[in-house]
Every structure is written in C-alpha cells, then in structure tokens.
Amino acid sequence: MIAEIVINRSAKKLNRTFDYKIPKELEELVMIGSTVIVPFGKSSTLEEGYVIGIKENTSYEVKDIVKIKHNLTEKQIELAQWMAKRYFCNISDCIKQMLQPGTKSKKETRNIQDKTINVVFLSKDIEEIQFDIETDKIKSEKQKKVLQFLKNNDGVTITEIELFTGCTRAIVKTLEKNGYVEIVEKKVERDPLANKKIEKTENLQLTDEQKYAYDKITKKMNQNEYEQFLLFGVTGSGKTEVYLQLIGESIKNGKTAIVLVPEISLTPQMIDRFVARFSKEEIAVLHSKLSIGERYDEWNKIKEGKARIIIGARSAIFAPTQNIGIIIIDEEHDSSYKSEAIPKYDAKEIAKKIAKENNCPLLLGSATPDLVTYYNSKKGKIKLLELTKRANNSKLPNVKIIDLKMELANGNRSMLSIDLYNEIEQNLKNHKQTILFLNRRGYSTFIMCRECGYTVKCKNCNISLTYHKSENKLKCHYCGYEENVVTICPECHSTKIRYFGTGTQKLEQEINKLFPKASTIRMDIDTVTKKNSHEEILNKFKNENIDILIGTQMVVKGHHFPNVTLVGVIAADSSLNIDDYRANERTFQILTQVAGRAGREGLEGKVIIQTYNPENFSILCAQEQNYDKFYNTEIALRKQLNYPPFCDIILIGFNSLVEKEIIEVSHKLYEYLKKNLDNQFFNVLKPMPSPIDKIQNKFRWRIIIKGNLTEDASQIINKGLKEIYNSNYKNTRITIDVNPNNMI
Ligand code: ADP
Ligand code: ZN
Ligand code: ZN
Numbered sequence: 001m002i003a004e005i006v007i008n009r010s011a012k013k014l015n016r017t018f019d020y021k022i023p024k025e026l027e028e029l030v031m032i033g034s035t036v037i038v039p040f041g042k043s044s045t046l047e048e049g050y051v052i053g054i055k056e057n058t059s060y061e062v063k064d065i066v067k068i069k070h071n072l073t074e075k076q077i078e079l080a081q082w083m084a085k086r087y088f089c090n091i092s093d094c095i096k097q098m099l100q101p102g103t104k105s106k107k108e109t110r111n112i113q114d115k116t117i118n119v120v121f122l123s124k125d126i127e128e129i130q131f132d133i134e135t136d137k138i139k140s141e142k143q144k145k146v147l148q149f150l151k152n153n154d155g156v157t158i159t160e161i162e163l164f165t166g167c168t169r170a171i172v173k174t175l176e177k178n179g180y181v182e183i184v185e186k187k188v189e190r191d192p193l194a195n196k197k198i199e200k201t202e203n204l205q206l207t208d209e210q211k212y213a214y215d216k217i218t219k220k221m222n223q224n225e226y227e228q229f230l231l232f233g234v235t236g237s238g239k240t241e242v243y244l245q246l247i248g249e250s251i252k253n254g255k256t257a258i259v260l261v262p263e264i265s266l267t268p269q270m271i272d273r274f275v276a277r278f279s280k281e282e283i284a285v286l287h288s289k290l291s292i293g294e295r296y297d298e299w300n301k302i303k304e305g306k307a308r309i310i311i312g313a314r315s316a317i318f319a320p321t322q323n324i325g326i327i328i329i330d331e332e333h334d335s336s337y338k339s340e341a342i343p344k345y346d347a348k349e350i351a352k353k354i355a356k357e358n359n360c361p362l363l364l365g366s367a368t369p370d371l372v373t374y375y376n377s378k379k380g381k382i383k384l385l386e387l388t389k390r391a392n393n394s395k396l397p398n399v400k401i402i403d404l405k406m407e408l409a410n411g412n413r414s415m416l417s418i419d420l421y422n423e424i425e426q427n428l429k430n431h432k433q434t435i436l437f438l439n440r441r442g443y444s445t446f447i448m449c450r451e452c453g454y455t456v457k458c459k460n461c462n463i464s465l466t467y468h469k470s471e472n473k474l475k476c477h478y479c480g481y482e483e484n485v486v487t488i489c490p491e492c493h494s495t496k497i498r499y500f501g502t503g504t505q506k507l508e509q510e511i512n513k514l515f516p517k518a519s520t521i522r523m524d525i526d527t528v529t530k531k532n533s534h535e536e537i538l539n540k541f542k543n544e545n546i547d548i549l550i551g552t553q554m555v556v557k558g559h560h561f562p563n564v565t566l567v568g569v570i571a572a573d574s575s576l577n578i579d580d581y582r583a584n585e586r587t588f589q590i591l592t593q594v595a596g597r598a599g600r601e602g603l604e605g606k607v608i609i610q611t612y613n614p615e616n617f618s619i620l621c622a623q624e625q626n627y628d629k630f631y632n633t634e635i636a637l638r639k640q641l642n643y644p645p646f647c648d649i650i651l652i653g654f655n656s657l658v659e660k661e662i663i664e665v666s667h668k669l670y671e672y673l674k675k676n677l678d679n680q681f682f683n684v685l686k687p688m689p690s691p692i693d694k695i696q697n698k699f700r701w702r703i704i705i706k707g708n709l710t711e712d713a714s715q716i717i718n719k720g721l722k723e724i725y726n727s728n729y730k731n732t733r734i735t736i737d738v739n740p741n742n743m744i
Contacts, residue, residue: 003030003065004053007040018049019058020065029068029095030054037067052166075357076318082353085714088721088736089343096152097343098318100303101295117157119291120172122150123182126341128479131696132180142167143175150181156292158183201276203245209233210242213385217361218249221325224359228352230332230377231365233387234396234625235596239365242387243328244277246363247309251282255325255360256308260347262334263287263313264554267535271311278309286312286319314339314347317354324358327351332364332373333589335741344737367596368589371582371638372645374631397567397598397605399623403614404571415502415510420568420608424548427566428518433541434548435555436511437594438570440503447474447486451494456486462694469505479696507570508550515548523551556593565605567598572611572619580743581643584618588630591622642683644739648709650717651740653690655698656732663687665724665732666701672720673705682707691744709738 004017020038022030030036032051040047046066080094087094122129129147132138138147142165149165150156158169175181206214213231220227233239247257261270266287274283284298284307301307303320310319314337317327329337329351337347348364355362364373364382377384390396402417412418427434446464448455456465458476465474467485475482488495504524511520523537534554541549542561549555572591580586591609598605611619621630639646652669656662666687678684683706690700707713721734 001027001030002055002058002062003034003036003051004055005036005038005049005051005065007038008048008050017052019060019062020049021062022054023064026065026068028090030065031096035069036065037069038065039063052164079350079353083343083345083350085711085718086349086709087343087345087738088714088718093343094345097315097345098320100299100320101153101292117159117291118183118185119155119157120150120161121182121184122147122154122180124180124480126151128696129180131698138180140171140174142171143180146171146175147180153292155288155290160292198272198276201273203248203277204241206241206245207238207387207389209387209389210238213242213387214245216383216385217246217326217363220361221246221249221253221255226356226359226361228355228362228376228382229364229385230369230373230382231363231385231387232367232369232374232377232627233365234367234390235593236390237367237387238390239330239387240273243330243363243365244273246326246328247274248277250325251278251308253325255323256310256321257326257328258316258319258321258324258351259309259311259328259330260314260316260337260351261311261330262336264336264534265331266311266313267538269560274309274311281306283307283309283311284319286310286316288313288315317347317350322358324354324360326361326363327355328363328365330365332366333368333370338739338741340741342735344735344740346739368592368627371585371631371634374627375635375645396625397595397607399595399607399609399625401614401619401623402608402610404610404612407610414514415507415570416514416568417608417610420610421514423566423606423608424515424518424568428515428547430565431545432565433545433561433563434566434568435561435564435594435597436507436548436550436568436570437552437555438502438504438507438550439552439590440571446500448498448500449489449492449494450496450498452489452492454489454491456483459483460694460696461692463692466503467499469509478692502570504550504552511548511550518547519544520548520550521546523549523554525552553590556590556597561597564597567594567605567607569594569607569609569611572609573613581638581641581649584616584630584634584637587616588618588622588634591619592625592627595622595625642706647683647706649739650705650707650709651737651743652703652705653735653737654687654701654703654732655695655735657698658731659699661729661731662699662701665729665734666703668727669720669724669734670703672723673703673717676716676720677705677707677713682713 001022003020003022005020006017007014030051032054034051036049036051037046038049039045044063048069076095076098080098083094084090129151133144133147138144145165146161146167149161158172161172162168172181172183176183217229231239231242243259247259250257266285271285284301286295286298290298298307299320302310308321310316310321312319329348332348339345339347351362366373369377373382376382400419402419404417407417414421416424424434446455447467456474457463458465458479458481460481461476461478463476463478465476465483468475472485473482474485486497489497504522508520508522511518521537521541523534540546545563569591572587595607598607609619609623613619617633618630621627621633638644643649654662654666656665670684670687673684685704685706687701687703690702693700705717721736724734
C-alpha cells in the first residue's frame with residue numbers, strides 16, 4: 001500500500017503530497033491522519049509527515065515509511081489487539097480510539113483561536129450516510145471525503161475540515177443544504193472549565209457505611225492491588241461523596257483517577273462537584289460535545305501529567321494517563337458504556353483490563369446494578385459494598401400503580417388516569433413541578449385502516465411510520481423517510497383511518513388542553529436538535545420553574561430538580577414489549593430511576609406508574625424499590641432461558657441489498673460455526689431474518705450464538721469470518737456485536 005504524505009514544513013514548494021510505501025509490518029497501523037517519520041529529499045533526512053491519503057499503487061519509485069508516531073504505548077497496541085479479537089473488528093479501528101483527538105500539530109491547533117467557531121456535526125445516522133454513499137445518492141467525491149472524515153471526527157470546525165480533507169468551505173455548505181450536516185456556531189472555550197468560579201467544598205464526615213466502603217477500597221489502593229468493587233446504593237445515598245474522597249486519596253499518593261459517567265449526565269452541575277473539591281487545573285473533561293480542538297487540549301493536559309483526574313464518557317477510558325490509582329464507573333448499569341459503533345466495545349471490560357494492568361481497584365457504582373454485575377458480586381468475583389440509607393435522610397417517594405385496563409373499563413379514554421390527573425392538578429396548585437415520562441416520541445404510534453387493517457409502513461424498512469403532528473407528516477424512525485398523511489386507505493379506499501398509540505407530542509397537546517394555564521416543556525429527539533440544547537431545556541425547566549416537563553428516556557438520568565414532587569409514567573409497558581432479553585431489567589431500571597426524580601430535597605415525592613400490566617414483577621419491584629426481589633426473579637428466568645450472565649450472546653448481523661446473497665452468506669457461516677463451534681457449551685442458532693428484517697431497502701439476517709466467549713471460541717469465529725471476507729460476496733456486510741444493547 002502507498003501513503004500520500006504532506007511534510008510538516010512551511011516551505012511553499014513543499015505544499016503537495018509525496019508518495020511513500022507502507023512496509024508490511026506497519027500496514028495495519030498506518031491510516032489517514034497518522035503522524036509518521038519518513039526519509040525526505042536527496043539526503044534522506046528524517047522528517048515528520050501526515051498521511052492524507054492511502055492508495056494501492058504509485059507510478060513513482062518510492063521510499064518506505066520509517067516509523068509511525070502515534071505516541072501509543074505497547075500496552076495500548078496490545079489492548080487494541082485484544083479488542084480486535086474480542087469485538088471482531090480491525091486493529092486500526094481500536095487504535096483510533098486511543099489517538100489524540102485532532103491529529104495535527106500544536107501550532108495548527110492554535111491557529112483556530114477565533115472568538116466563535118463554526119462546528120460541524122453530522123445530522124443523519126452514520127448508517128444512513130453510508131447507504132447514500134454506497135448507492136451513489138451522494139456523487140461528489142469531495143462530499144464523500146468530508147462525510148468520511150466527519151464519521152470519525154464529529155464536531156470539528158470548518159477550518160479543521162479544510163485542513164484535513166483539503167476540501168473547501170463550499171463543500172461543507174452544500175452538505176448543510178442537502179441536510180447531511182448541521183453547522184453550529186459555538187463560543188471558543190479552549191479550556192472548558194475556564195470561566196468556572198465555584199466555591200470550594202471540603203470532605204464531608206463519612207457515614208459508617210461510606211467509611212466502610214472507603215476503607216476497603218483505599219486498602220487495595222495502598223497495597224497496589226487490583227480488585228473490582230460494586231458500590232450499591234440508592235440515589236442520594238452518598239456514592240459521589242465516596243468517589244470524591246477516593247480520588248483525593250489517589251491524587252495524594254501521586255496517582256491519577258479516571259471517572260466514567262454516562263454521556264447524558266456529563267452536565268455542568270455534575271462537573272462542578274469535582275471542580276469544587278479539586279482544583280480545575282487538575283481536572284480534564286472528555287466528551288463528544290467538546291470541539292476537536294478542546295479535546296486535543298484536554299488530551300495534552302493529561303499526557304503532560306497536569307490533569308490527574310479524568311472525567312468523561314465511555315471513550316475517556318482510553319485517556320493517555322499512566323499510573324492510575326483508581327477507575328470509577330458511575331451508573332454502571334447504563335447502556336451507554338457499550339459502544340454501538342465499531343469497535344463495539346464494552347467500556348467496563350476495557351476498564352477491567354486497564355485496572356489490572358495498573359494494579360488498581362475498579363469501582364462500579366449504581367442504584368440498580370446491571371444484573372450481570374450483581375450476579376458476579378454474589379459469586380464473589382466483585383466485592384459488594386452497600387449504602388442502604390439516603391445520606392441527607394430524604395425519604396424514598398411513594399409509588400402508586402394504576403391499571404390502565406380498569407381506567408378504560410370505567411370509560412376514561414384519556415392518556416391520564418383519574419389519579420394522575422388529580423395529582424397534577426394538586427401539584428399545580430402547590431406551585432410544585434411535575435415530570436411526565438413517556439418512552440415514545442411523535443404523536444401517534446401508527447395509523448391503521450379500520451376497514452381492512454392496512455397500516456402505513458416505511459417503503460425502505462419493514463416498520464410502521466409514526467405520525468408527527470406539527471409537520472403533519474408520517475416518519476420512519478429508522479431511516480428518516482417521510483411521507484404525507486393518508487386520508488384514504490390505499491388498499492380498500494375506505495376513509496376510516498385511525499390513529500393508534502401515543503407519543504410525547506400528543507401527550508403535550510393533551511396536557512395543554514387539560515391544564516391550559518400550566519407551562520410545559522418537551523424533551524425528546526425532536527426538540528433536542530442542536531447540540532447542547534438538551535442541557536438548555538433542563539435548565540429552562542429548572543430556572544424558569546416551568547410546571548410540567550414532558551419527555552422520553554432523556555429526562556430520566558442523573559438530573560437533580562429540587563422542586564419536582566410528582567413524576568408520572570404514562571405507559572410503563574413500552575419498555576416491556578421490546579424484543580430483548582433485558583426487557584424486564586430495562587423496565588425495572590427506568591422506573592426505579594424515574595421514581596428517584598421525585599422529592600429529593602426533603603419534600604415528599606409521589607410517583608404514579610400507569611400500565612396495562614400491573615401484575616408484572618419488574619413494575620411491582622420498582623414500586624417497592626426492591627432490587628433484591630427483582631434480581632431473584634429475573635436471575636431465575638435468565639438461567640432457565642440461558643441468557644447472560646449464564647452465557648455471552650454473540651449477534652452476527654448481515655445486511656445486504658441482495659436477498660439471495662444474504663441467505664447464502666449467512667448459511668455458509670452457519671455451517672462453519674455449526675461444525676466448529678456448536679457443542680455442549682455453544683449453541684449456534686440457525687440464520688433467521690432479524691426482527692426488523694429490512695431497513696433502508698437492505699435485507700437483514702442474523703445468527704445468534706450463545707456460549708462463553710473464550711479466546712479459543714473467538715479465534716474460531718474470527719477464522720470463519722475471515723473465510724467469508726475472502727470469498728466474493730460483494731453486497732453483504734457483516735457486523736458482530738458481543739452482548740449487544742439492542743437485539744433488533
Ligand atoms: P449519590 O451519588 O449516591 O446520588 P451523593 O453523593 O450525591 O449521592 O449524595 C447525596 C447528597 O447527600 C448530597 O447533597 C451530598 O452532599 C450529601 N452527602 C453525601 N454524603 C454525606 C455525608 N457523609 N454527610 C452529609 N451529607 C452527605
Ligand atoms: Zn383499508
Ligand atoms: Zn425507514
């Protein structure tokens with residue numbers, strides 16, 4: 001392979017590319033954006049250069065690249081190799097996770113210190129963009145190049161795009177016009193913590209339970225030993241205070257600390273708690289809303305050893321820090337720790353490897369631990385530490401379950417039960433705030449002809465379209481396809497078209513009708529468009545004392561609203577009916593978390609859960625806030641049906657425009673796996689169409705393997721995949737997901 005390289009020198013005549021051969025042993029490592037060392041000019045002096053393109057051949061006689069300068073350690077390369085095997089992806093994809101964001105030199109980074117910058121974000125799904133590229137819906141090579149670059153670097157400036165792709169501003173503007181990217185003006189804050197003025201806090205006197213946990217963990221820290229701990233305590237039980245003091249201990253010992261939190265809870269309030277305890281120079285924050293330049297700077301602070309406390313989302317586990325004293329994963333049950341993009345890694349597994357490497361403890365914290373984590377703590381693989389009381393003595397809320405079947409029988413067709421209606425009214429009178437949670441956006445879920453049963457489906461995907469009232473359009477939530485509302489059934493020409501189900505948009509409208517004086521605000525993907533506005537909506541709700549917040553999943557996590565005393569769950573069933581072995585667990589977690597939003601500051605909180613399944617155990621256990629009872633029931637089911645933690649689930653997904661080929665490929669791999677893997681420990685299930693068997697005109701099939709994914713097993717699977725990749729199936733793509741979040 002040949003790399004096209006620009007030399008890192010300012011001389012004008014060097015402003016062009018030079019071809020270099022990539023030696024075999026570097027082939028997997030050199031990629032676009034790599035910093036490499038090459039012999040340059042007649043005297044072959046060694047120069048630094050950047051790879052801006054890779055191609056098969058060159059007509060020149062070329063020299064070899066001497067060295068690649070990723071600044072990655074051997075340990076990181078080892079980790080990347082391990083990841084590649086475990087998650088069935090390319091080593092280069094894993095290495096990329098560990099590279100400094102922004103691959104340019106410091107000088108270039110400084111050049112973009114304007115007051116405001118235009119940051120470019122992808123505004124469509126990566127899958128969708130890939131599809132448009134592959135099917136030549138996007139024809140311009142330059143546009144493709146910019147999109148490819150953005151796929152790995154979402155949230156860069158236009159200047160950065162120009163610099164790295166060689167494409168002009170005009171290309172980006174065209175992409176904006178065509179709806180592929182969104183350009184957002186952003187104030188430059190090279191230091192994301194620069195303007196923070198926060199009052200210092202001191203360590204609190206720990207409660208007995210906190211102290212016990214603290215002592216157990218610091219003992220391991222001081223002995224330089226790895227051990228995994230689970231800090232299990234309800235919201236408000238003082239977990240964060242324990243984290244803060246453990247981090248303090250690590251810093252005192254001259255070591256560093258990594259704290260992972262779910263992306264969505266990386267709010268300023270949450271970061272403030274760390275800044276208030278430590279100095280902001282010591283803290284680096286890493287998450288996807290920072291510009292690439294900001295991330296670059298944070299990375300430097302870490303590399304240079306200035307920042308010894310790293311707080312970030314999933315990918316912060318790859319921060320370039322050495323001598324780690326503790327790794328903390330807060331809300332460890334959160335699904336965002338599992339990557340949905342390639343490499344589809346699990347940050348908890350990576351954290352475990354890194355903690356072992358550093359001989360330091362790994363602390364997982366949660367109010368509703370992942371079932372697998374809790375199982376491992378029962379088996380003695382993880383040490384369990386419990387906080388059973390709320391630190392500030394506020395009471396857990398009172399939770400009531402409402403049977404929607406009964407409401408219907410009593411003639412109540414509204415989305416609100418009588419009880420919930422009365423409670424909202426009461427809350428409005430008391431000038432207290434309410435949160436209403438409904439895990440479904442849009443207006444109605446689907447549209448059906450009452451004469452013949454016809455439902456309107458997406459023409460690209462085998463899935464019903466959702467009605468969006470504000471635009472009066474039917475939309476596909478998978479591919480974004482939209483069409484006008486039908487008033488006459490295309491099948492039987494009847495006009496009896498009915499709208500079924502409910503979404504957040506419809507709920508808001510109904511609330512506005514029922515409580516015309518109440519102020520409302522809605523939060524779901526449709527209202528959260530510009531990056532950041534998620535935060536803005538929540539701040540508005542809090543600061544302007546808006547009466548009712550209506551939202552999807554997004555409203556559930558980690559926020560703290562002192563004035564909220566009522567939480568209503570409109571339909572607890574939406575997470576029960578998903579086709580996933582974790583449906584019960586998700587339901588229990590969501591409901592327990594939602595309930596935790598009510599009445600946190602001494603005020604009594606009320607929660608009303610509406611459901612068609614009032615007898616379901618995950619709902620009943622959430623009502624009692626009884627994790628153990630939930631665990632015991634669910635673990636018995638998992639064992640009976642052979643699901644994690646009793647095995648790993650390996651989902652091999654196929655997608656293809658050609659149905660004949662997808663069937664052939666999946667069966668070929670299946671035959672191989674059946675022959676080489678299926679035994680008493682492994683169960684390889686027959687290839688089947690996926691639950692959603694078509695998305696964007698691509699057929700979708702899958703093979704599920706259940707078994708313990710050991711290194712041997714992964715080797716066998718990798719070998720089978722290689723054979724398939726080497727045979728000539730041009731139209732079919734294969735993606736593998738180990739213990740996926742989403743079985744659809
Ligand atoms: P969690 O992380 O489990 O939700 P926090 O650490 O945020 O809990 O604690 C909840 C509240 O209790 C915070 O306001 C915190 O300052 C307070 N708190 C925590 N530990 C103590 C303690 N030992 N003494 C007094 N207040 C505490
Ligand atoms: Zn019809
Ligand atoms: Zn679709």
